[in-house]
Amino acid sequence: QAEVEETLKRIQTHKGVIGTIVVNAEGIPIRTTLDNSTTVQYAGLLHQLTMKARSTVRDIDPQNDLTFLRIRSKKHEIMVAPDKEYMLIVIQNPSE
């Protein structure tokens, strides 16, 4: 409740964090600090990637499951915490 809000706020104010997105299973943003078009773009693309990553992990061992996904690029790091009902995405610039 209040703790969740506090934690979300704290995450957003950490150093280097560019944006935080929480989308539900359909890709509709529940909470976001970025503009709508970017949010939708991120959500859509990352959803597909997460599905693929999860599929990969589970194909190798069906008892395993994906818990976290981090993509490090030249400019940012995108961190995705996937779940059945929602997806939490944080974009951070770690070298800021």
Place this chain on the structure above:
Amino acid sequence: TEMAPTVTRSQPNRAYLGCSGTGASCPGCASHKSPSTAKSETYISLSQVLDENGKDVTPRPVYQPDPAAVQSKHSKIFASDTSGGTMSDFYSTTYQTTTNASFAGAFTRSLFGSGSVSIGSQSIMESMSEEIEDPSSKRDNSISLSDVQVKREEVKELIQEEMLDDMVDLYLVESDTLCLLDMPAISVSVDSMEAESVKERNSRYTELCKNRTGNDKYMGRSMQTFNGASKTKEVQSEAITMADAATIANNWDMYDSFCSAGQGEVDLSTDTDKAMSSSSSRMEMEPFVVPSESKPDPELILQSEEFQQHLFVMERIILENIYQPKLAAYRQLPTLEGMVLLKCWNHVTEQLSKQKRLRREESSLDEEGPPTPALERLWSFSCELTTGRNVSSMAWNKRNPDLLAVGYGQFAFKDQKPGLVCCWSLKNPSWPERIFTCQSGVTALDFSASSASMLAVGMHDGTIATYNVQSREKTPVIDSSDCVHKHTSPVWQVRWINHERALSGEDKGEALISVSADGRISKWFLRKGLDCIDLMKLKRTRNDRFKRQVGEKERKSEALISRQAPGLCFDFHPTDSNIYLAGTEEGHIHKCSCSYNEQFLETYQAHKGPLYRITWSPFCSDVFLSCSSDWTIQLWRQDLFTPVLGFMSTQRAVYDVMWSPKWATVFGAVNEGRMEIWDLGASILDPTIVNPASPGVKLTSLLFATETDCVLVGDSDGQVSVYQLKNFTAGEGTQDVSILQPPMRLVKSMSADRRRLGLFWFYIENKNV
């Protein structure tokens, strides 16, 4: 003529010539009340058909059982009939005849041969009749009831309003079996009775066919039939929409289906009730069909446990990204400059050893000495809750060396505010994991060793509380405020001590010991609530040796406020848990034993002011350090009554001193203005490393990290800064402190398995690029 059938209502008081059926065949009909006069009438009953004028034009059954009547009719009929004909014409009869013949059914077929022509003529007569006489004469034959020649009046009762409410009797009777279709078999079995006759007929027929060709008796004749006009009929239906569906059967997809379906089957075998289990397994077998779940409410998602957990992990990961170099330094993972993205651990160590070799080579060529030891500030634990509060004590968790408890509380009496205890994790320096608010300032903290989640807190008002840091509750597990013997003055130190060599069984195990300014050292235990016994009462010792300091009055002349001396610190011997040292506000150090609670074993007097800390050396069991507000730190040996060494560097009160857990000759001290690291092997006059505090901030407490080269310093602004000792090697030089017993060896172990591989990825900023 149009034949409009209407329903007639039977009127019982009239001679009703309505029914043409037999008594047997219409049981409900009133006209058949009296049995017929010995005539077995086997009519086929038909309903009444009346034409527009109310005349009865019911098709009558052709068969008349009374031959006499038939005969009389014959003559009549022949007279008036125009359509009577010979037998031969009979076959080419009119349409109507055939229909009437079919009405009469199988019966009349046999009559054809007998030459009764009345069939066709009668029916024609009926259809054409308008006379009433004729029908009446016919009726005489067919009706057995009365010979009253009454006008047959069929009262066609129109349904009127009031009749709607009347009770109408309806009689449901079973009608005779109507034969709608009779397809006789075209083959008979050889065994049947008719077989012979059939065979004979067949042979006769073949003979006939053979004779037919070329025979004058037979003449071919053609017929033309009308073909029925065909008609196209169109039907329209809605378009059938087709949708493509595709799926991929993955390994895990099949595994999932198997698991959920398989569960049902497992239940089947273990259930005792077979019927129930079979139905349940059937139910569980159903969805393999992706279940369409209701979409959860977004707010619910935010409240859910998994979301909180994910947030927690995410925050840690973000912070790891931010603090990664610092944490790596803390954990003594090598941080290499100028390298980006190191993946392989072996690769790293290789590089490291190469670099080390290079450096050593370089340094051997160099004329300069080894690099000077320094402190590098890594990060600080602080958040908005803690700013402005004074850090009074810090303690590591005994089981999880990444967990730090910090107590915030003012030392001075005048500016007391509610205290705070924060449990910080190394993985999140920006927000504590647990926050406990206490009603008064926290002055002492310690984690228990046996139950690692118990944290004992001593407060400025004398209360002692224990918290369970594992739970998320904000209240203490137990509190000493109800205890009769609780401390009445600030509790300056609490410690969990494990009494291993205790005399009685009760004393074994871990006990909480506290010292307070009311002069008591108490041992707390749980017996119907928290209760304590006094291990020692610190009495004031009359002291003739030292002159009183300026400002203090002669004791003899003044009335003592209390006979107790306020205790400020204590420390149990590292190996013998019976012996402990206690420091008082007077500046005396008393060596006491748990077995004697009246007398001190020894008293060491050297300090001129209140003692803030006493600590035994973890390496050398006879040596201890004490620091006090008289600007000095004294090094003692247990058996000598004067300090072996005294250290003074500034003219400020020394608040805290601690031996380094790694190096036997190193200790750290904190006074108001700065933090000092002393290395006795290097110099006994000056501290090796000095780190001044930021202006306006007083440093209040010091803690060494147990397994790394780091020092934590708490200050009066609520910050706990973490410093790393760089280039620090305890002096291997001559030990002129020969009083100190050997071995003052270097207990430095940098083995690879001590490094914690908490971080796999290194991302070092390439500063040169």
